[in-house]
Amino acid sequence: MTVRRTMFGRPLRGVAFDVAVSALVALVSLTAAVNQPGGWAATLVGVAMAAALVLRRTHPSAVTVVVAALALVQVIAGWGPLVYDIAVLIALYSVVxxxxxxxxxVVAGAVAAVGVLLAAAQTPHVVQWWITALWYALVTGAVWLVALNVRTRRLYVxxxxxxxxxxxxxxxAESRAAVAEERTRIARELHDVVAHSMAVMIVQADGARFMLDRDPAQARTAVKVVADTGRQALEEMRRLVGVLRDAGPGGAADGADGLVVAADPEHRRLVLAELPDLLTRFGDAGLRIRSTVTGAPPALPPGLELTVYRVVQEALTNALKHAGVGAGVEVCLAYTAEAVVVRVVDNGQGRPLVSPTPSGGHGLLGMRERVTVYDGSLTAGPRAVGGWQVEVRLPLPECGPVLRPSGRG
Known part of the structure; x- marks a missing residue:
C-alpha cells in the first residue's frame, strides 16, 4: 500500500517544489539588491513575486494577477527588466x-505580449529594440506553448x-448485482426445500396421530421422521436466513412476506439422481465426459444436494463455453465421512463454439456464493498442462441421515 504524505491538503512533494522555486526567486532578488536598478525597493517587489509563487498550483490565476501587477509597478518605476522577472514566466506557465x-x-499570454513590448522599450539600446522584443517574445511564447502541451497531457491522463x-x-456494481441475483436464486431454492420439509412433517404428524392407538410402532417411526425432517428444515432455514441477511437492504431479500418470490421456468427441485441426465445433455452438446464416483453416497440434505448439482452444472457450462466442443472433461464425486468433494477438470482442447452463448462472467461468483452457504471451499483456476479445474469441498452436516424428499416441488 502506497502512503502519500500531504501538507495543507496537497502532496508534500509538490509543496516542497513550490517552496523551493519561491525561495530561488527570492534569493536571486536579494543577491542583486545592491547592483540592480531600484535597489532595495526593487528587491521588495521581487520578494513579493517570490512569495506569490508558493500558491501557483492552487490559485494560478490569482498568482498571475499579483505577479503582473508587481511587474507593472516595475515598469512604471522605470527599472527595466530584472533577473527576478523569471517569476513572470513561472506565473505564465502555472496559469496555462x-x-x-x-x-x-490566453488572457495571461496577451498580457505577457504587452509586457514583452514594454520590457523591450526599457532595455538599454545595445541592439535595436525590435531584436530584443523578438527575443523576449520567443522565450515567452516557448514557455506558453510548453505549458499548453503539459496541460493537454495532464488533462488526458x-x-x-x-x-x-x-x-x-x-x-x-455488476459483480454486486450478479451476487445479489445468485443469492436470490439460492434463497428461493432453499425456501422450496424448507417448504417441502414442512409438508413432509405435516403429513407424517397427521399419520402418527391416526396410527398412535392402532399401530404404535409405525407411529413411532412417523414421529422420528418428523423429528429428523424438522431438524433438517431448521438447518436449512438457518442457511436461508443467512443468505437473506447477507443480501442487505435492497438486495435479494425483497418480498411481501420477507421471503424471495421470483418466477422460474424450471421451478423444481434438482437431485443428484438427475446428474446422469445432466452429463448426457452436455455430452450431446459436444463434451467428452468421463465421470467417476468414489465412496458410498450418503443421504444428503436437499439443499446440499442441490448445491452439488448446481456446481457440476456451472462447471460443465464453463467448460463448454471456454474449452469448446470436443474438450475432454472429467467429473469426479468423492464421498467421505466428513465431506463431499466435487472435481471437474477439462483439458481445454476443444473447438470454439460457432455461436457462443453470451456470458456475464459471474459463474465462479455464483458457485462461490452457493458453496459459502454450506461453509465449503472452492478452488478454481488454470492447470499447468492446459485446461481448467474446479474443485469444491462441502462438509457434511453433523446430524444423522434424514428422510430424502421427492424430487418435485
Whole structure:
C-alpha cells in the first residue's frame, strides 16, 4: 500500500517544489539588491513575486494577477527588466497548466505580449529594440506553448484515470448485482426445500396421530421422521436466513412476506439422481465426459444436494463455453465421512463454439456464493498442462441421515 504524505491538503512533494522555486526567486532578488536598478525597493517587489509563487498550483490565476501587477509597478518605476522577472514566466506557465479554464491562460499570454513590448522599450539600446522584443517574445511564447502541451497531457491522463475509475465502479456494481441475483436464486431454492420439509412433517404428524392407538410402532417411526425432517428444515432455514441477511437492504431479500418470490421456468427441485441426465445433455452438446464416483453416497440434505448439482452444472457450462466442443472433461464425486468433494477438470482442447452463448462472467461468483452457504471451499483456476479445474469441498452436516424428499416441488 502506497502512503502519500500531504501538507495543507496537497502532496508534500509538490509543496516542497513550490517552496523551493519561491525561495530561488527570492534569493536571486536579494543577491542583486545592491547592483540592480531600484535597489532595495526593487528587491521588495521581487520578494513579493517570490512569495506569490508558493500558491501557483492552487490559485494560478490569482498568482498571475499579483505577479503582473508587481511587474507593472516595475515598469512604471522605470527599472527595466530584472533577473527576478523569471517569476513572470513561472506565473505564465502555472496559469496555462493549472488554470481551470484555458481562457485564463490566453488572457495571461496577451498580457505577457504587452509586457514583452514594454520590457523591450526599457532595455538599454545595445541592439535595436525590435531584436530584443523578438527575443523576449520567443522565450515567452516557448514557455506558453510548453505549458499548453503539459496541460493537454495532464488533462488526458486525468480523463484516463477517471475513465478507469468509472469502469472499476461499473465492474463492482455488476459483480454486486450478479451476487445479489445468485443469492436470490439460492434463497428461493432453499425456501422450496424448507417448504417441502414442512409438508413432509405435516403429513407424517397427521399419520402418527391416526396410527398412535392402532399401530404404535409405525407411529413411532412417523414421529422420528418428523423429528429428523424438522431438524433438517431448521438447518436449512438457518442457511436461508443467512443468505437473506447477507443480501442487505435492497438486495435479494425483497418480498411481501420477507421471503424471495421470483418466477422460474424450471421451478423444481434438482437431485443428484438427475446428474446422469445432466452429463448426457452436455455430452450431446459436444463434451467428452468421463465421470467417476468414489465412496458410498450418503443421504444428503436437499439443499446440499442441490448445491452439488448446481456446481457440476456451472462447471460443465464453463467448460463448454471456454474449452469448446470436443474438450475432454472429467467429473469426479468423492464421498467421505466428513465431506463431499466435487472435481471437474477439462483439458481445454476443444473447438470454439460457432455461436457462443453470451456470458456475464459471474459463474465462479455464483458457485462461490452457493458453496459459502454450506461453509465449503472452492478452488478454481488454470492447470499447468492446459485446461481448467474446479474443485469444491462441502462438509457434511453433523446430524444423522434424514428422510430424502421427492424430487418435485
Amino acid at each position: 497548466k493549472y488554470g481551470e479554464r484555458l481562457r485564463d491562460g 486525468l480523463s484516463l484515470e477517471e475513465r478507469a475509475t468509472t469502469l472499476e465502479r461499473e465492474r463492482e
